Amino acid sequence: MTHTSRARRHVALPITGALAGALAGALLLSGCGSTPAEAPTDALNVVATTTQLTDFATQVGGDDISLTGLLSVGASAHHFDPSPKELLALSQADVLIVNGAGLETFIDSAIEASGFDGAIITAADGVDLEAHEEEEHEHQHEDEAPDQDADHDEADHAHEESDHADHADHDHDHGGVNPHIWTSPRNAIGMVDEIEHGFVAADPENEAAYTQRASEYRATLTALDEWISTQFEQIPEADRVLVSGHDSLHYYLEDYGIEFAGSIIPSFEDNAEPSAAEIDALVATIQERGVKAIFVESSMSPKLARTIAKEAGVTVVDSESLFADSLGAEGTGAETYVAATIHNTRVIVEAWGATPTELPAELGGAE
Amino acid sequence: MIDVGVFAMFSLPFMMRALIAIAILSVAAGAVGVFINFRELEFVSDGLVHAVFPGLVIGMLVGGSAGLLPGAVIAAVIAAALFAFLGRTGGSGRDAGIAVTLTGLFSLGVVIVSRSESYVSQLQELLFGRILTVTVAQLWQIAVVALAALVIIWCARRALLFRSFDPAGFENAGFNAFRTDLALNVAVALLVVAGVQALGVLMVIAILVLPVAIARLLSRALWSLMPIATLIMFGAGVAGLWASFEWSVSGRVSASPGALIVLILISAYIVGVGISFAVGRLGRKPMCERR
Numbered sequence: 001m002t003h004t005s006r007a008r009r010h011v012a013l014p015i016t017g018a019l020a021g022a023l024a025g026a027l028l029l030s031g032c033g034s035t036p037a038e039a040p041t042d043a044l045n046v047v048a049t050t051t052q053l054t055d056f057a058t059q060v061g062g063d064d065i066s067l068t069g070l071l072s073v074g075a076s077a078h079h080f081d082p083s084p085k086e087l088l089a090l091s092q093a094d095v096l097i098v099n100g101a102g103l104e105t106f107i108d109s110a111i112e113a114s115g116f117d118g119a120i121i122t123a124a125d126g127v128d129l130e131a132h133e134e135e136e137h138e139h140q141h142e143d144e145a146p147d148q149d150a151d152h153d154e155a156d157h158a159h160e161e162s163d164h165a166d167h168a169d170h171d172h173d174h175g176g177v178n179p180h181i182w183t184s185p186r187n188a189i190g191m192v193d194e195i196e197h198g199f200v201a202a203d204p205e206n207e208a209a210y211t212q213r214a215s216e217y218r219a220t221l222t223a224l225d226e227w228i229s230t231q232f233e234q235i236p237e238a239d240r241v242l243v244s245g246h247d248s249l250h251y252y253l254e255d256y257g258i259e260f261a262g263s264i265i266p267s268f269e270d271n272a273e274p275s276a277a278e279i280d281a282l283v284a285t286i287q288e289r290g291v292k293a294i295f296v297e298s299s300m301s302p303k304l305a306r307t308i309a310k311e312a313g314v315t316v317v318d319s320e321s322l323f324a325d326s327l328g329a330e331g332t333g334a335e336t337y338v339a340a341t342i343h344n345t346r347v348i349v350e351a352w353g354a355t356p357t358e359l360p361a362e363l364g365g366a367e
Numbered sequence: 368m369i370d371v372g373v374f375a376m377f378s379l380p381f382m383m384r385a386l387i388a389i390a391i392l393s394v395a396a397g398a399v400g401v402f403i404n405f406r407e408l409e410f411v412s413d414g415l416v417h418a419v420f421p422g423l424v425i426g427m428l429v430g431g432s433a434g435l436l437p438g439a440v441i442a443a444v445i446a447a448a449l450f451a452f453l454g455r456t457g458g459s460g461r462d463a464g465i466a467v468t469l470t471g472l473f474s475l476g477v478v479i480v481s482r483s484e485s486y487v488s489q490l491q492e493l494l495f496g497r498i499l500t501v502t503v504a505q506l507w508q509i510a511v512v513a514l515a516a517l518v519i520i521w522c523a524r525r526a527l528l529f530r531s532f533d534p535a536g537f538e539n540a541g542f543n544a545f546r547t548d549l550a551l552n553v554a555v556a557l558l559v560v561a562g563v564q565a566l567g568v569l570m571v572i573a574i575l576v577l578p579v580a581i582a583r584l585l586s587r588a589l590w591s592l593m594p595i596a597t598l599i600m601f602g603a604g605v606a607g608l609w610a611s612f613e614w615s616v617s618g619r620v621s622a623s624p625g626a627l628i629v630l631i632l633i634s635a636y637i638v639g640v641g642i643s644f645a646v647g648r649l650g651r652k653p654m655c656e657r658r
Binding site: 079081082083084085087088091109110112113114115273 | 379380381382384481491492497499500501502503611612615616618621624
């Protein structure tokens with residue numbers, strides 16, 4: 001080292017020292033700054049993944065739980081990048097409600113990262129997916145059905161989930177189970193059952209309150225189911241053919257005798273793009289089946305649907321999107337599961353040229 | 368209201384793991400980054416980053432998240448050898464070759480990703496990284512890969528220095544330039560692989576280049592560059608994680624910690640340039656004779 005560089009080192013060291021000092025200072029100061037966060041209350045701390053589960057948990061838990069929903073409104077239910085706030089909420093939670101059926105491939109790493117060690121409620125366990133399996137056989141290759149373990153021990157759950165994740169990675173299209181189980185109100189009733197049992201198990205003191213709210217909500221869902229059936233009965237069976245953004249309404253369509261002609265996106269990914277050949281095939285199907293309208297989910301961009309609709313010479317219903325993956329934001333009139341499902345039904349029925357009937361009294365409150 | 372102090376914050380599993388990942392990367396980035404800087408290999412490093420991408424994608428398709436690292440390592444080593452080979456031609460031919468390889472491999476990665484079921488979310492994960500959900504297994508992977516990079520640098524340190532400061536003398540002394548370049552490229556590639564899981568493909572280049580660039584603004588002493596770069600990187604990492612956590616929990620904004628870390632590094636670089644300018648060291652003769 002030359003003389004000059006030694007002189008420079010004298011300059012450099014204080015600068016380095018100052019920098020390190022500043023960093024240390026910033027860190028110490030940050031220790032004093034208090035961070036307001038969701039205080040863990042005496043109430044049951046619950047975290048739910050999808051917006052629909054968050055609504056179900058609100059309906060069943062009421063004021064007896066302190067609830068955090070992970071997925072944001074309008075987002076796809078298929079991927080999620082947890083923020084520190086959400087991981088913190090998860091680390092303090094007593095109960096985590098997941099959809100199951102292979103939807104939340106993201107939840108394992110979030111559970112591990114947060115150190116969550118509470119009870120996991122898998123809503124899909126309350127739904128008889130075996131019954132739907134029959135329908136699935138006409139799909140491409142059949143994947144092994146998920147073993148619906150009643151056992152909620154975490155390692156087991158994680159294993160099961162990752163098992164699903166692996167399948168999801170490997171199969172294209174819809175091998176296995178369609179995870180959008182909530183779109184059918186009949187399935188939703190089973191999901192509410194599961195949530196009710198989970199809450200009672202985690203917080204036996206409030207059992208009466210949970211049971212009371214859950215049965216009231218189930219009555220509402222039953223009324224909803226009946227109302228929807230009435231709506232679609234107005235439409236001749238041959239006309240009940242639907243094309244949507246991705247195959248997210250599977251169980252809803254199955255319940256009400258609506259045929260699914262195809263989806264714009266072949267996978268569950270809202271931002272994916274189909275190939276030109278896939279678009280051509282879909283356009284051909286639309287024309288052949290006399291599909292009147294294409295519906296777009298709120299979590300998708302309607303651009304692609306417009307292109308396809310133009311090609312096929314049909315209308316695209318994008319002013320009033322369907323709420324499948326996610327419930328609606330504040331002010332959309334679809335903030336709750338019941339409201340969103342009523343909205344979807346009306347949009348489809350109106351696009352097919354029928355007029356939705358008045359809502360029954362039980363659903364009047366959901367307006 | 369609960370207070371999450373800085374110690375409580377870093378005792379949360381996800382913050383603790385992110386911090387450990389940053390600490391490991393800081394040490395490796397300091398050591399490898401110094402040689403990237405000496406040899407002016409910033410562009411080659413960027414090429415390696417992009418070349419690792421298809422490896423990550425193939426690894427992910429073959430073995431899920433467990434396949435990420437093996438896939439990346441294989442792609443990285445192949446690319447490292449390729450770039451070392453291109454480096455023999457020297458000059459503009461080398462840069463053109465790297466540019467072609469970089470875009471070609473990156474596009475290949477994108478095409479392969481679009482074949483998979485949930486490619487958009489996977490693409491996001493690969494491009495931006497998810498430092499908060501680094502698993503314990505991934506931490507071990509990062510540690511092992513970073514250590515391998517450090518070992519290579521340590522074994523080749525004399526040859527690397529000689530080649531950096533006196534390429535002609537290096538050749539005349541009978542050293543093998545290709546082997547030395549290959550060693551450094553492999554070390555850089557391994558560091559990229561380690562950093563990608565935490566910071567993603569798009570931001571990992573920042574930790575290779577910025578800490579050492581800042582260190583060189585602050586100090587001229589060769590021996591001090593490595594520790595200073597490590598300290599700066601670690602400081603930026605802690606500050607970025609802390610800021611991301613604070614902002615997210617107080618509900619202001621949900622910013623990616625990885626992006627914040629890079630922004631802090633860049634701010635530090637700008638401040639460093641300002642300080643150097645004030646001290647009046649800019650425009651002096653550079654520390655070593657560049658090629």
